[in-house]
Amino acid sequence: MTANSITAEAGVVHPAPAAVPARPMPKRVAAWVTGHIGLLPFLAYTGIFLGAPVFMVVLGAFQDNDGVFTTDNITAAMSDQFGRSFVTSIELSALTAVLGAVFGAILAQAVLGTKPDGLVRKVVSSASGVLANFGGVPLAFAFIATLGSIGIVTKALTALGLDIYAGGFSLFAFTGIAIVYVYFQIPLMVIVFTPSLEGMREQWREAAENLGATKWQYWRHIAGPVLLPPFMASLLLLFANAFSAYATAYALTTGVVPLVPIQIGSLVSGNVVADQQNLGKALGLGMIVVVAIVMSIYNWMQRRTSRWLG
Amino acid sequence: MSAPTGKGRTVRRWLILSLFGVYFLVPMLASVEFSLRDVNDTHSLVSWKKLLTEPGLFETLTTSLWVAFGTVALTLILMVPTVSWVHLRRPKLRKLVEGISLLPLVIPPIVLVNGVLVVFRDVPEVISGTPVILVLEYVILALPFTYRALDAGLTAIALPTLVEAARSLGASWPAVLLRVVVPNIRSAVFGAAFLNLALVMGEYTLASILLMDTFPVWTVSTGQSEAGVSVAVSLLSLLVVFLLLFVLSMVTGRRHRQVTAPIAPTPSRGHS
Numbered sequence: 397m398t399a400n401s402i403t404a405e406a407g408v409v410h411p412a413p414a415a416v417p418a419r420p421m422p423k424r425v426a427a428w429v430t431g432h433i434g435l436l437p438f439l440a441y442t443g444i445f446l447g448a449p450v451f452m453v454v455l456g457a458f459q460d461n462d463g464v465f466t467t468d469n470i471t472a473a474m475s476d477q478f479g480r481s482f483v484t485s486i487e488l489s490a491l492t493a494v495l496g497a498v499f500g501a502i503l504a505q506a507v508l509g510t511k512p513d514g515l516v517r518k519v520v521s522s523a524s525g526v527l528a529n530f531g532g533v534p535l536a537f538a539f540i541a542t543l544g545s546i547g548i549v550t551k552a553l554t555a556l557g558l559d560i561y562a563g564g565f566s567l568f569a570f571t572g573i574a575i576v577y578v579y580f581q582i583p584l585m586v587i588v589f590t591p592s593l594e595g596m597r598e599q600w601r602e603a604a605e606n607l608g609a610t611k612w613q614y615w616r617h618i619a620g621p622v623l624l625p626p627f628m629a630s631l632l633l634l635f636a637n638a639f640s641a642y643a644t645a646y647a648l649t650t651g652v653v654p655l656v657p658i659q660i661g662s663l664v665s666g667n668v669v670a671d672q673q674n675l676g677k678a679l680g681l682g683m684i685v686v687v688a689i690v691m692s693i694y695n696w697m698q699r700r701t702s703r704w705l706g
Numbered sequence: 707m708s709a710p711t712g713k714g715r716t717v718r719r720w721l722i723l724s725l726f727g728v729y730f731l732v733p734m735l736a737s738v739e740f741s742l743r744d745v746n747d748t749h750s751l752v753s754w755k756k757l758l759t760e761p762g763l764f765e766t767l768t769t770s771l772w773v774a775f776g777t778v779a780l781t782l783i784l785m786v787p788t789v790s791w792v793h794l795r796r797p798k799l800r801k802l803v804e805g806i807s808l809l810p811l812v813i814p815p816i817v818l819v820n821g822v823l824v825v826f827r828d829v830p831e832v833i834s835g836t837p838v839i840l841v842l843e844y845v846i847l848a849l850p851f852t853y854r855a856l857d858a859g860l861t862a863i864a865l866p867t868l869v870e871a872a873r874s875l876g877a878s879w880p881a882v883l884l885r886v887v888v889p890n891i892r893s894a895v896f897g898a899a900f901l902n903l904a905l906v907m908g909e910y911t912l913a914s915i916l917l918m919d920t921f922p923v924w925t926v927s928t929g930q931s932e933a934g935v936s937v938a939v940s941l942l943s944l945l946v947v948f949l950l951l952f953v954l955s956m957v958t959g960r961r962h963r964q965v966t967a968p969i970a971p972t973p974s975r976g977h978s
Contacts, residue, residue, distance in 0.1 A: 431796075432796075432799075434787065434795060434796070435788065435792070435799060435802075437784060437787075438784060438785075438806075439806075441845070442806050442809075442846065445845070445846050446809060446810065446813070446846045449818055449819075449820070449824070449825050450813055450818070450821055451821070452821040452824040452825050453821040456820075456821075456824060503723075503726050506722040506726075507723070509715070509716075509719045510719070510723075518952060518955050519952070522948055522951040522952040522954075522955050523948060525901070525904065525951045526904065526947045526951055527730075529851075529904045529905055529908065532909075532922065533908065533910050533926055533940065534908070534939075534940035534941070535733075535940075537929055537936055538733040538734060538736065538937070538944075539733055540740075540929075540933065540937070541733070541736045541737045541741070542732060542736035547736060548739050549732065579730075579733070633811075636811065639814070640814030640815065640816070642814070642816045642910070642911040643908075643909075643910035643911055643922070646914075646926075647910075647926050657814060657816040657911075660816050660817065661816055661911075661915065664816075664819070664820055664823065664915055665915055677820055677821075680816070680820050681817075683814050683817055684814070687814065688812050
């Protein structure tokens with residue numbers, strides 16, 4: 397629109413790249429600084445409050461308590477005890493991500509069928525925002541009131557002759573935690589997957605129908621392939637979400653289920669031996685690696701998505 | 707979306723919606739029941755009454771509200787100029803800013819706090835020993851939402867035109883930001899502010915590890931002795947945040963149509 401004026405202005409502070417190598421170092425730095433002046437506060441802030449802590453975690457993971465380089469922490473973090481907690485965390489996140497993604501997609505599709513400005517949509521979108529972003533602690537308590545050993549559903553089931561706690565169920569064990577996680581995974585799925593569903597054009601369905609496609613064929617050959625990448629992307633985001641969750645797990649388990657965030661928490665807050673801080677950092681590094689792998693697949697999927705639904 | 711199969715489809719849709727409705731309502735209703743429990747299978751308002759006299763409720767709530775206010779303010783002061791500047795002057799840097807802003811999604815809070823403990827161990831007590839450190843770090847946790855909301859808001863308006871018009875009429879840069887840009891992306895600013903608020907009022911990981919007495923930390927510690935009270939508090943806080951978001955969706959829904967419809971039909975690509 398006004399690209400001319402912008403490039404003209406930009407040209408003043410940002411000389412042609414060919415001229416750059418010939419300049420002396422300080423001038424190049426100065427040119428870079430003036431060119432990025434509007435970005436400096438942002439870069440400084442994220443550098444101090446995000447970059448530095450992450451750097452210290454990575455550094456600490458490779459140091460012993462005297463600051464000498466070691467790989468002991470990493471070895472310990474992959475040993476039996478902690479290796480198992482990574483497996484448990486990954487299993488829990490994968491299970492709740494799949495359940496959340498499937499049910500969330502069904503709910504999102506059903507909500508889209510209602511009136512665009514209707515009450516249902518507003519209630520669902522607000523409730524999703526609350527439960528997905530704010531859930532944590534309050535949710536844990538809501539579930540203690542529901543499925544805890546004296547929760548109302550537990551009591552009702554016992555009255556019906558089905559004592560779930562006698563049957564080996566516990567809200568504070570794997571299955572119980574999974575149920576609570578799904579409760580905040582579904583809303584998150586609704587939030588992230590709805591834009592993709594909204595991007596589906598009515599004309600595609602009409603065109604398929606006019607060409608004689610059955611409903612199954614439409615889903616198999618058109619809607620399915622278009623929606624699969626955003627669906628998988630959302631699923632990965634849900635995985636990362638469950639994997640990093642700490643509050644809910646902490647309020648529910650008191651260490652019964654070995655989850656990585658809980659173990660880091662207890663290593664950091666000194667519940668265990670005080671000199672194991674760096675083991676906590678090694679576990680943290682492990683978490684970053686897992687989430688980073690998941691998020692880079694997510695990014696790649698997102699790019700495939702925008703080809704059709706951008 | 708008009709349904710060719712008509713009634714059957716509508717019935718199925720409402721069936722699905724009611725099933726989900728039941729699933730999501732049961733824990734809420736169970737909380738109501740639980741919070742009303744008294745001894746020997748009787749019900750009363752005893753937990754709710756106790757809530758008001760429980761030590762620490764108002765102090766922690768006040769702390770959390772201050773932290774929320776600080777986070778929202780600092781986030782907007784940092785991000786509105788940054789994102790506007792990138793949109794106006796260096797569209798090519800959008801990818802960089804977006805990448806950095808989304809980084810907190812990759813760093814689990816429990817890992818971030820681990821590093822925070824090391825980095826800010828030796829800074830003055832005023833920062834590391836008070837909720838100030840929470841404000842500073844919550845701005846980071848909120849970056850993904852904030853960036854997406856502001857980026858979507860700025861994409862939807864004719865920013866260069868507006869800014870040039872204001873500049874050529876002699877407005878200073880701060881005036882342009884405050885009186886031209888911000889009012890035009892009001893709903894995005896509200897949205898970002900609100901998500902920050904929800905985040906701060908529910909954040910537990912950083913606050914508990916850094917030993918700050920915020921509202922969520924208080925809820926958990928109270929829950930260990932007084933289950934009824936903390937279920938009541940949890941329910942109350944969920945309801946309050948839900949109502950705020952609901953009101954916001956009413957307000958922004960209306961504004962959205964007014965402001966962006968004639969300019970650009972940008973599909974909302976952002977999430978969370």
